[in-house]
Amino acid sequence: MERMKVTPWSVEGKVNYEHLIKEFGVSPITDELISRIRKITGEVHLQLRRKIFFAHRDLDFILDKYERGEKFVLYTGRGPSGPVHIGHIVPWIFTKWLQEKFGVKLYFQVTDDERFLYNPSRQLSKEEIQKYVYDNILDVIAIGFDERKTEIVVNTKAAGALYNIAIEVARHVTLSTVKAIFGFKDEDNIGIVFFPAIQAAPAFLESKLTGVNAPCLIPAAIDQDPYWRMTRDVAPKIGYYKPAQIHSRFLPALTAGGKMSASIPESAIYLKDSDEEVEYKIMNAFTGGRATKKEQKKLGGQPEICSIYQFFSFLFEENDEELMERYTACRSGELLCGECKAELTSRIKKFLHQHRKKREKAKDKIDEFLFKG
Amino acid sequence: MERMKVTPWSVEGKVNYEHLIKEFGVSPITDELISRIRKITGEVHLQLRRKIFFAHRDLDFILDKYERGEKFVLYTGRGPSGPVHIGHIVPWIFTKWLQEKFGVKLYFQVTDDERFLYNPSRQLSKEEIQKYVYDNILDVIAIGFDERKTEIVVNTKAAGALYNIAIEVARHVTLSTVKAIFGFKDEDNIGIVFFPAIQAAPAFLESKLTGVNAPCLIPAAIDQDPYWRMTRDVAPKIGYYKPAQIHSRFLPALTAGGKMSASIPESAIYLKDSDEEVEYKIMNAFTGGRATKKEQKKLGGQPEICSIYQFFSFLFEENDEELMERYTACRSGELLCGECKAELTSRIKKFLHQHRKKREKAKDKIDEFLFKG
Numbered sequence: 001m002e003r004m005k006v007t008p009w010s011v012e013g014k015v016n017y018e019h020l021i022k023e024f025g026v027s028p029i030t031d032e033l034i035s036r037i038r039k040i041t042g043e044v045h046l047q048l049r050r051k052i053f054f055a056h057r058d059l060d061f062i063l064d065k066y067e068r069g070e071k072f073v074l075y076t077g078r079g080p081s082g083p084v085h086i087g088h089i090v091p092w093i094f095t096k097w098l099q100e101k102f103g104v105k106l107y108f109q110v111t112d113d114e115r116f117l118y119n120p121s122r123q124l125s126k127e128e129i130q131k132y133v134y135d136n137i138l139d140v141i142a143i144g145f146d147e148r149k150t151e152i153v154v155n156t157k158a159a160g161a162l163y164n165i166a167i168e169v170a171r172h173v174t175l176s177t178v179k180a181i182f183g184f185k186d187e188d189n190i191g192i193v194f195f196p197a198i199q200a201a202p203a204f205l206e207s208k209l210t211g212v213n214a215p216c217l218i219p220a221a222i223d224q225d226p227y228w229r230m231t232r233d234v235a236p237k238i239g240y241y242k243p244a245q246i247h248s249r250f251l252p253a254l255t256a257g258g259k260m261s262a263s264i265p266e267s268a269i270y271l272k273d274s275d276e277e278v279e280y281k282i283m284n285a286f287t288g289g290r291a292t293k294k295e296q297k298k299l300g301g302q303p304e305i306c307s308i309y310q311f312f313s314f315l316f317e318e319n320d321e322e323l324m325e326r327y328t329a330c331r332s333g334e335l336l337c338g339e340c341k342a343e344l345t346s347r348i349k350k351f352l353h354q355h356r357k358k359r360e361k362a363k364d365k366i367d368e369f370l371f372k373g
Numbered sequence: 374m375e376r377m378k379v380t381p382w383s384v385e386g387k388v389n390y391e392h393l394i395k396e397f398g399v400s401p402i403t404d405e406l407i408s409r410i411r412k413i414t415g416e417v418h419l420q421l422r423r424k425i426f427f428a429h430r431d432l433d434f435i436l437d438k439y440e441r442g443e444k445f446v447l448y449t450g451r452g453p454s455g456p457v458h459i460g461h462i463v464p465w466i467f468t469k470w471l472q473e474k475f476g477v478k479l480y481f482q483v484t485d486d487e488r489f490l491y492n493p494s495r496q497l498s499k500e501e502i503q504k505y506v507y508d509n510i511l512d513v514i515a516i517g518f519d520e521r522k523t524e525i526v527v528n529t530k531a532a533g534a535l536y537n538i539a540i541e542v543a544r545h546v547t548l549s550t551v552k553a554i555f556g557f558k559d560e561d562n563i564g565i566v567f568f569p570a571i572q573a574a575p576a577f578l579e580s581k582l583t584g585v586n587a588p589c590l591i592p593a594a595i596d597q598d599p600y601w602r603m604t605r606d607v608a609p610k611i612g613y614y615k616p617a618q619i620h621s622r623f624l625p626a627l628t629a630g631g632k633m634s635a636s637i638p639e640s641a642i643y644l645k646d647s648d649e650e651v652e653y654k655i656m657n658a659f660t661g662g663r664a665t666k667k668e669q670k671k672l673g674g675q676p677e678i679c680s681i682y683q684f685f686s687f688l689f690e691e692n693d694e695e696l697m698e699r700y701t702a703c704r705s706g707e708l709l710c711g712e713c714k715a716e717l718t719s720r721i722k723k724f725l726h727q728h729r730k731k732r733e734k735a736k737d738k739i740d741e742f743l744f745k746g
Binding site: 113116117156157158159160162163164166167169170171172173174175176177178179184185186187188189190191192193194196197373 | 486489490529530531532533535536537539540542543544545546547548549550551552557558559560561562563564565566567569570746
């Protein structure tokens, strides 16, 4: 494991995560925290040991509570604006692991109201949004969450419970605050301006429903952090613990640099992509390879900037030793992009085949997962 | 009835209702509209024939629809910030009359969320607000609404249904708009800024629930008009009829000038006031009487500015001839304030005794009246 430290788990496309840690005022995930989790869970998920989940707030508080026998709840979510791609499920897979290892409840919010209220790039109809709600929920369930411990909270269906928590939150959040945090302007609609209170609500749902203050841990991509900063500020004012967070990096786009984007379909592998689409997208993906085979042999590849390598690191190579071997073989020029791409294509296709089987089975389980309020 | 026209039904304390008609862009209630209603209802409620309901928007549209066999729904409400006084029930009594004569459904909104979000003068706790919700609902039911045709919509209980309509409304209402209409500032909280969309929602609740576009008529005091201006602007954008309004004047305060106010208890008669409180308040009420009996005999009283006279006119003298007689007897100096006060005290006490009996009976009926969503 010593060698792991020098390996570039932190290859980061265009996002400067060190900078984000400072800017957002979050704490880095330390080896000490990882050891502490290992003591509880027996093993550590690859996304944690590779610091794909790289930062946190109050994770130590959550572990303190847990070690004293007080269980937390998990909370994460999804905006149903389109089909789910592999980047989306990175934190879900880790969340499933947390649920399993800590034996805790998960609230999974589906923000169909936000998608309805805020839809600048392409105006989705209510019907289209609801189609994606159904579609996305199947993908969520297919991840393998425990149906006895998971509540999928679809905002428009759960509005009764959420609104009542949201007004408690909202009462302590001024327009000035949301303008500063989210950049809202006076041209924005009053629904989207209120929405941060609705996104805050599930962090307190367990406490509200049980009447007992429940610690909450939110595993999510770092871009959601502004919501949690607001939520944490309000929590003590309304009698709840500040929700803790654990933040993930983004799985980089297959196209050069940046985050996967719905507006560039070839930037991401969608969970519904056919074998042919997967083959095509991976074949055309941006790598750290050199212009010619000869150059590659001479200079070696650059896994630090390679999207294919990141797919192995984030999801498709569970074995750290083998990931390390792939890294060094690339650097040395031994391993050519074609081989890596072929291997990843095969693993993704296998994963998607399995996922789609689980997705089919999920159709009968939706009702068990839905939060009933 | 000819003489009625010159009588001062329009005595108005400090509020200039003519000015409001222009400022709010509403239409005055005309004799023609009153005749049209009389044709349908057979008789006209005193609050309409005395033009206590003095202005409207689209009342003619509602009557057009009704005459063609299309029923409307009524919508009014109450903010549960304290006990109910006689001023509050003026529009409720008229609303009950409308419900009875037109045989239509009523949505009665109780804005406990607004009271929670906006409570500047005295910070009511959630528990106190809920106490008033219960208390106020008893007064509403005691007015005599038809339980088969009335849905009392308590916002925090009905949030599931309301939020879903409210986001449709909110999507078309910018921060700029609510700042201009309601005077919100960036220091205000995001809940109260969203609230106008929640207050708009019941206007569309029947349409939403039935899937059929239902005309809506809102009888309410004129101060609620800004909400309806906003709601009317949005309605066609989300596929509904613009809600119509019929606006009432305020029953003037017993103290000199202005509106009844919770912060000045002697300005209003509360429905729970004891006989002694009623006697005391009426005895000390501001009248149009002169300083001495002699002066009164000589100059005559001024019913135009008399709170006691307004109580007769708004609620406690159903007979127009007798009200007219009281008016002329006062003007002539024949009738002294003591006599008027004694008569009003007796009528109010009788009314409150009856009301409190109905209020007791209302305790068993709450469930039948509550909107279940």
